[in-house]
Amino acid sequence: MAIIVTGASGLLGSALGQALRDEGREVVRLVRRKPQGPDEAFWQPSEQVIDLSVLDGAEGVVHLAGASIGDRRWSEAYKRELVASRVEGTRVLVDGLREVATPPPVLLSASGVDFYGDTGDREIDEDQGKGTGFLPDLCERWEAEAVRAGEAGIRTVRLRTGLVLSRKGGALGRMLPIFKMGLGAPLGSGKQYWSWISVDDWVGAALHVLRNPDVTGPVNFTSPSPVTNTEFTRTLARAVRRSAMPIPVPAFALSLGLGEFAREGLLPGHRVLPRKLADSGYRFAHSSLDEALRAVL
Template sequence: MKILLTGGTGFIGRRLMSHLRTHHQVSVLSRSPTKVYQRLGHDIEALLSLDELDNLDQFDAVINLAGEPIADKRWSPAQKERICQSRWQLTAQLVDKLKAGSAPPKVMISGSAVGFYGRQGDTLVDEDSRPHPEFSHEVCARWEQQALAAQSEQTRVCLIRLGMVLGAEGGALKKMVPGYRFGLGGPIGSGKQYMSWIHIEDVVNLILFLLEHEECHGAFNATAPEPVTNEQFSRCLAQVLGKPHFARIPAWSMKLLFGEMAQLLLNGQRVMPVRLQQAGFHFRYPSLDKALKETLSAMLKT
């Protein structure tokens, strides 16, 4: 299979590439070909711009994972614009190129996030749940709408609404671990907000699953089947590290430090991967304890 991948040098993209490259021919779209070669190897074709292509007929599949990290910086107006345009603009360009051809890719798998649902309290959330309107929902809703424009009799579109991804190479956990190792880790705010998480190996496996299963289309919650509260996550992380668990980060300090972006940490979603499970996908890491032990063990080796 010939695949066009965006976001190939990112946290998920690099792990995905280690699986794709042995069975498929992959072209990576990146503004920095040097970064592609450094992180992925010189055997990978790097595309600097979609302008190099008249259409996407040469590809069997498109996997779109690119986007400015949503929780890395305070949400200034400029940062909000970067978050939006890094998703919307590229996705719109991909769809335009896809529709310009006569034999387009058979599948487009496009990123999204559980932020689509907005704050949901402790309500169980599936793919049909009604979202709460706020910035994270607005970003994801338009992102998904643009991707779905590629859908036709020739092309199916799968949307993956990612939860917090656990992996040794990056993501939120890598930033959290140092504080816990010093015994300073603890729940944020009330700790009652739910965290929907997924191990990076399951993210890769579900992308491969969606590539191969032609009956799959539409939105899929990319989260483990056991969401936990922030308190439970924090306690489990401390236990796996063998560290005390008594500190607590007050909500006001998060709001002072991160402003509006703090809502991602103080409000949550209890998301279930209903459509993935109905499709027959099996999680390698369904429980948080097992996922954290594997991830933290891998961190020690890096």
Template sequence: MNSDAPLPPGSRVAIAGASGLIGSALARSLTADGHEVVRLVRRAPRGKNEVRWDPGEQRIDSAGLVGCAAVVNLAGAGVASRRWTDAYKQTIRSSRVLGTATLAEAIASLDEPPAVFVSGSAIGFYGDTGDRAVDETAPPGDGFLPALCVEWEEAAEPAQEAGVRTVFTRTGLVVAAGGGAWGRLFPLFKAGLGGRMGDGRQYWSYISLHDEVAAIRHVIDTASLSGPVNLTAPTPLTNAEITAAMGRVLHRPTLFTAPAPVLRAALGDMAGDILGSQRVLPARLLESGFAFAFPGIEETLRSALR
């Protein structure tokens, strides 16, 4: 792809993390448009469109990536899956850093590498930004998640050095009923048990699952994009504003609150990610002509519930 154009029909696209919330939606979207999705799996392959890999051992069957127009890395242990013990922090780190390094080295070893390597990252890169809006030009913040994101992105260096266009999709909070943070929030709010977290003044930078997938496909198709690209809706809102919107959309009261000390006691270090404020703007997506289908929170919530 030498110019900004959609993938040619029947293109091969490899996805690591194809069974996850975003990966499975991306695979469905690509398949619906006639593309061939190659899934990276940790077990014995069950067909020609599966490639075995072991990111922990940094092993992959590189031959399975031959002929791919794009490789998308969405693999990694769930950040919000459980309490952040020291051991689980190491699991989060190794699943991302080693997986990215494995893919980047495999891509670099190919005689004809893919045109683009989309390496998933997160807005955790920026740390707590308070009420200050940041875009891709902002430096990394302080703490576990920013340090992780820096190392995670640096692990893609072999692909970059091999001349492969590499994009770091720094994803925000994906709004979907079937998983992620909102997969847990929707049942609480539907039961009338939802409410703001902490003082509610912290910014949450969200994106609909539909726009997340569309943005990844836009990144694949847009040859002028490389480096970090924020995948967040254009208008981040405070937790209190999002809580109110949840109440309006679900027609439920939002009287409950989760005080900061309670969250810290229940979640440990992870509470910092919930109570922290990230006002992140998708500057490079908008500059490159991407149009959000669901830019506002109420339409985003309704799209997730449909």
């Protein structure tokens, strides 16, 4: 019985894969190239191809695949890839899960707190509805494909992940060189809330959810203490022993430099609380940003 992981080479997939192997669990990575051993199997979501034999009787599936949201400027073609890699990828996987004789009991499927759009400084939890914009629409379509696994009787958890703090990449990996040069600055008004989670807690929460049969539906993967962008900037600058620039980067300059990603990914605020993780008894290793950055860096 193996746990099947898509997007296994990514920031979260590699961290979770390692943690599962450390627990003595068997992990099979679904890869989009020729498999290189018994712990890899083939899928090519863009061609609707998937190796059903590894899904049949698996212990669980963790689906993390998707073209990177923050690595490059969004052209219209790249936006189509962001959507296709998630919506069609999830469809291919879930079609496969619905087809096998013995489907796994649980699917963890990635999503993001971007689902909520801009919700200002109000605290929100999983009951909050979808926001407006490209990313909320993308998350809705992505999650709708995962929900089809739930309809087929597979416990399905949609991981509404916030900004994951890891030294190895993601948003923090991109910000670190700038902050280390003393050039970190608040973005736009700086008042927008950023909901973050340390990579250790993301992995811990994923293991908790895999083990806990009562957890289902959308689950916020964020720490209990989201902070404003200004607070985030100050805390990160302190963590790398530099000062932050006193003048914020204006929203128009961010839009000019980073395009739609700035307007969708950096400037909207969501103050997201992890109600379902807390209610199901998950204990965070890092609840304050200061502590999390110290651990991560």
